[in-house]
Amino acid sequence: MINKGFLFKTVIIILFSYFFLMSQTLYDPLPQQKADLIKLLENKFNITDRNIITALQSVNREDFLPEELKKYAYIDISLPIDNSNVIISYSDLMKGITSIKNNKKEKVLVIGRNSDFTAVILSFLYKEVYLIESNFALRNRNEKLIKDKYNNITYAFSNDYNYFSTHGPFDLVYINNSINEFTTNYIDLLNQNGEVIFALSDKYGFSILHKATKVGFSYNITILGEVLFPSVN
Numbered sequence: 001m002i003n004k005g006f007l008f009k010t011v012i013i014i015l016f017s018y019f020f021l022m023s024q025t026l027y028d029p030l031p032q033q034k035a036d037l038i039k040l041l042e043n044k045f046n047i048t049d050r051n052i053i054t055a056l057q058s059v060n061r062e063d064f065l066p067e068e069l070k071k072y073a074y075i076d077i078s079l080p081i082d083n084s085n086v087i088i089s090y091s092d093l094m095k096g097i098t099s100i101k102n103n104k105k106e107k108v109l110v111i112g113r114n115s116d117f118t119a120v121i122l123s124f125l126y127k128e129v130y131l132i133e134s135n136f137a138l139r140n141r142n143e144k145l146i147k148d149k150y151n152n153i154t155y156a157f158s159n160d161y162n163y164f165s166t167h168g169p170f171d172l173v174y175i176n177n178s179i180n181e182f183t184t185n186y187i188d189l190l191n192q193n194g195e196v197i198f199a200l201s202d203k204y205g206f207s208i209l210h211k212a213t214k215v216g217f218s219y220n221i222t223i224l225g226e227v228l229f230p231s232v233n
Contacts, residue, residue: 030074033180045095046165051124064120085137088229092228101195104191106232109132110176110224112133134158162185178199181200186212193213209226
């Protein structure tokens with residue numbers, strides 16, 4: 001004869017085990033990892049601009065990563081997305097964005113390789129975003145995502161960084177590449193007091209992030225620190 005107390009305990013254990021295993025299967029660690037990373041970035045960069053925080057909360061970095069890398073989305077490192085191309089880390093992105101002093105937030109031009117994620121974050125800070133993406137391999141994966149979700153981004157695949165020059169002048173030009181030389185061509189795209197964020201490569205292959213601010217017919221340069229940006233080549 002089966003002991004009813006034993007049978008009841010067995011059923012309870014089986015049900016508990018089932019629901020525990022189901023909860024582990026359904027549990028998505030990314031939202032908590034994202035919240036923890038945002039808190040870390042707020043403290044690290046002393047972020048008080050609610051628009052930046054809203055951008056970080058609203059944009060899912062995993063949307064811009066291949067399937068096998070999505071689980072690493074909220075580790076604060078640069079991640080490879082194809083061949084030698086990388087998506088920049090959160091800290092490298094924040095070094096540039098939190099340095100912006102120009103209060104005019106009308107138009108931003110984002111140019112370079114793997115710039116989708118950067119452009120989407122900036123779309124929460126600027127009225128109009130113009131994106132020139134030079135990694136043509138991203139066309140199928142990210143173009144539809146941006147067009148469907150972010151209606152203030154105008155998107156083009158091109159190696160011509162003057163593609164949207166007729167839509168300027170811009171309040172910010174964000175170069176999402178390591179470049180070998182900075183020229184006044186970028187300054188010519190700006191409004192007065194506009195800014196250019198760019199990473200300059202040295203002869204040893206290291207990249208230093210800079211900000212150029214247009215002042216009259218010249219510009220001032222500020223060094224923002226070392227970064228890992230995609231190469232322009």
